[in-house]
Amino acid sequence: MNIAQLLAAAATTFPNRPAVSVGRHTLHSYSELQARVARLSAGLLGLAGTPRGSRVVLFMGNCPEYVEVLFALWHAGLCAVPINAKLHAREAAFILQNCDAALCLSTHETARHAATALDYCGHHLTHITVGSAAYEQLLDSAGAAQHSAHRDDLAWVFYTSGTTGRPKGAMLSHGNLHAMAQAYLCDVDALDETDALLHIGPQSHAAGLFCLAHIAKGGNQVLPASRGFDVAEMVGLINHYPKVTIFLAPTLLRRVLASPELAHLNVSHLRTVLCGAAPVYAEDVRAALAAFGLRLWNGYGQGESPCTITAMPKHLYRDDGSAGHAERLVSVGVARTGVEVRVADGAGNPLSPGEVGEILVRGDVVMSGYLNDPSATAAALQDGWLHTGDLGTFDERGFLFLKDRSKDLIISGGSNIYPREVEEVLLRCPAVEEAAVVGAPDPDWGESVVAFISVRAGMQVTSDELDELCVAHMARYKRPRRYTFIDALPKNHYGKVLKTELRALTRRNP
Template sequence: MNLAIMLKRTASTYPDRVAVFRGTTPYCSFRELADRCARMGVQLRTRLNIQPGDCIAIVSRNIPAFVEALFSCWYAGAVAVPINPKLHSKEIAFILSDCSARCCFISDDHREAFARLKDAGAYSGSVIVFGSEEYRSLYEGVVAKPAERRPEDVAWIFYTSGTTGRPKGAQLTHRNLRTMSLGYSADYERLQPGDSILHIGPMCHGSGLYILPHLAAGAGQITLASSNFDPAEVFDLIKAHPRIGFFAAPTIVRRLTEFAAINKPDTSNLRIIVYGGAPMYVEDLKRALSIFGPKFAQVYGQGETPMAISVLSREAHEESLRDGDFRRLATVGVPQSVVEVRIADDAGQEVPSGTSGEVLVRGDTVMKGYLHNETATKSALRDGWLWTGDVGVMDPSGHILLKDRSKDVIISGGSNIYPREVEEVLLEHAAVAEVSVIGVPDPEWGEVVVAFVVPRIGERPLEGELDRLCLDRIARYKRPKRYVFLDALPKSHLGKILKRELRHFALETDGDRGDA
């Protein structure tokens, strides 16, 4: 079943309800949204010759038109490829090339970047700017039914990365995303018309995935009028919209908690805060609970099984607050209803309760595979199970405690940063002989990037030079916040860099640090 049927059904049931708001201003009703997306789907097929299975990228900040672009892709039978707008243009170009995007919707702040990509020959597809005359012309023409799609056809390519740092496209099918939506209703809350979701986090990632369960229930989508995170604006919208909820990384929850503790905003309309994407410190969660009350739920998922591995329910948070026993809040909860989870040894055999092992997931949310990457697909998908790369322990009640990220991924502000990618950029500097990048705990961001650099003999690269190199190659948020210069990196007898020793060293010398 094509996911566009979801919008068609909701538009028939709740035609006049507001589907999307920009701040407090209605953008369109469900009837209008379905009508526009149906017409856009036809125009994409006829004007741009988009064929079923073709990829259409979306590079945009959070704006109402994102929802239109997403569903118009599906009406056309195409595959949506939302891309993080904060990525460097070279990173965006790689993704566009990897998925062979035929067309790309962009917000107006990306006009110049895409003009440069086109001039450099890095992208040859069509570019449609949201709000432009060309974009508005897509509303014209006839209305047609959504293109026929099978449940196993790809609907969304979610670009993640592995140990190499090169983005990998997790192919998510119509079945994957429909099952994810059903799982939300089963494990988090029963949505209803009049509910709404505020898109604080990037719509190209977790927040955007939650468009689906909310739209299916007739709930509204809200984007920030400023399109940028501002705690004051968030609380203004919470006050203005009844039964509002949102998904956010722990960093954002922490900032909202700090703002609310000082300014005492009205949060009576707040329905739920779903947090995930990075570790949430128990002390931070306890403080947030004291400010907002038991309105929290935690999601643990990956791009390869979107928003669907485990859940720490709102009821679990309420019980912890009531009983004063916060140990359970250190876990990521229990397996979601739509998946099967096991903790396994290296052979894939389930280990006893309380024993560490890799988290494995099986179910209808698990991706079809990585685009154009059979080797990575075979490594991640074995005998029907997704090997997550995360090490965890499951207790007798089924609660999962994550112990480590086995792939050394750094999670900063809810975004994944891959050490190898940063290391390769730093090694481009002529004065750098060796480098190793790690993440260290940070109370604001969860983790921050620290680079250990071994200079070439007789040379010493300046931190400013390394910064400029990073800013020219990768997204700003991936830049090291601290550089440590060493004569040599600690290594095993096999020559492998001992990152655990670097982590110990970074923590021991943290008080003497000077951030870059």
């Protein structure tokens, strides 16, 4: 059950197919990549202090070596702990200490940052930079045989984004990752060796694991030469490769849709636009469908059940004339293969369609718990169900609609107000780039609604105009009592809006 077997099998079936490419240049074939993985795994096991089962931190930016490092760790029976390269050194130091890392791997651009984080840890840890002489020396080893991993052996520890406090390390096993790959092939696309996955978002994110299904089928992992986000470069690569899948978080999706470079896209080369990691609003869905056709796939997951809770498949965006189709544009779809989803009350009992409750999930992709945090594990995993902390509701056809995080619910005058409903209305205004709604303490109502607005460059809008829009589209008690205009919404390193910071702003400026 070693997840590294996906690559080994692909190397046997598709030895000469491109496995990793940079820009339009093939870097490694599948047989070459598998040989490098076997040698690197032997080198890693030969280091002092990295026996099988050790946790290895990947403090790495996007790079072509990311895939070989991941699979070498798994091949060797080691566990990968990815860190977003944008984290502050002190944040990274917490993860290094919490996971009891045996080794830290960095890229050239993160090496100094990683060294600072290691200094904050206060204890010695081997640190190797990918591409350095020390790294190449690891590749000089004779190839090691693949470790025979059990399905429950730890393969990946993903630290949650920590929008409300210290991040927690969700423990994912080889079996969890197999289930994720299988669900992709069942629910997204039946891939083959002519597919290409274009890595725009951080490979350290759970969405980086979309590579598993593509590698299982011999697909090409393509990195932009810039290693960053550039719409013109992205369009050029899609036009070059005949069958491209790309993951775009909602923030990047909006930037792509607003770019004039999109006019040069050969959309016939685009297979799928994967979206997730944050709410996708109705206006964005409509714009994406207009630009890409039925190629949008909107997934809902968490680090605890990576990218695999529910999803809105591409074909379900087609307007079939059924009642509720327009409303379903903002649905996160139906339960993924191998996953059971429930909307429940506070006691865990299932609720009827239309009733709002907490979203619970169970299945083979769900984590076993949080690393070194039994109390958080006990709170999150109850009676076999992962309690997501998200509020949602099913419609009569079984489509799931996210309402909000339970902690973001606003209770004003005894009425529940879901910030996302208000944000959807505000985003109808063409001048609004981004909107985020939070509750502020109110002596009369308990809480009042405050909207933070980022305005598109070259455009203007007033509070009165936004208020008129809200009154025209929703109940008056839901409309914001205050509008605050800011240059950009605060976000964490994965693009999620930090509503904790916005709530703090409302307290500082009542």
